[in-house]
Amino acid sequence: MAFRPLHDRILVRRIEADEKTAGGIIIPDTAKEKPQEGEVIAVGPGSRDESGKLTPLDVKAGDRILFGKWSGTEIKLNGEDLLIMKESDVMGVIENVAAVKKAA
Numbered sequence: 001m002a003f004r005p006l007h008d009r010i011l012v013r014r015i016e017a018d019e020k021t022a023g024g025i026i027i028p029d030t031a032k033e034k035p036q037e038g039e040v041i042a043v044g045p046g047s048r049d050e051s052g053k054l055t056p057l058d059v060k061a062g063d064r065i066l067f068g069k070w071s072g073t074e075i076k077l078n079g080e081d082l083l084i085m086k087e088s089d090v091m092g093v094i095e096n097v098a099a100v101k102k103a104a
Contacts, residue, residue: 003077005044005084010059012038012072012083037094038083039064057087064094 005011015037040063046056059065072085 003042005042007044008047008057008087009044009084010040010057010087010090011042012065012067012085013041013080014038014083015064036069037064037066041082043087059087059090059093066091066094 003011040059040061042061043057043059046054049055067083067085067089068091071089072083075082075084
């Protein structure tokens with residue numbers, strides 16, 4: 001089953017955080033917070049401005065994004081937990097994942 005978001009909405013898969021801290025402490029599932037990082041799976045066509053012109057979205061499928069803690073609506077699609085959110089809920093796109101992890 002294919003899913004296509006409407007207007008300025010995007011479909012996001014959460015990217016799970018590491019289960020260990022830098023010091024090697026394992027974090028149990030009950031103490032973990034939901035990750036605020038995800039991968040865009042599908043995007044809508046965009047929103048319309050007041051003149052009716054279609055404005056495309058800045059994010060595209062495959063982008064890694066950061067979003068707010070309480071952003072989006074959780075859904076289950078084909079047995080997988082996903083999020084649907086508006087593009088305005090996205091705080092930013094992570095450009096180069098390898099460079100970010102190396103710097104940290």
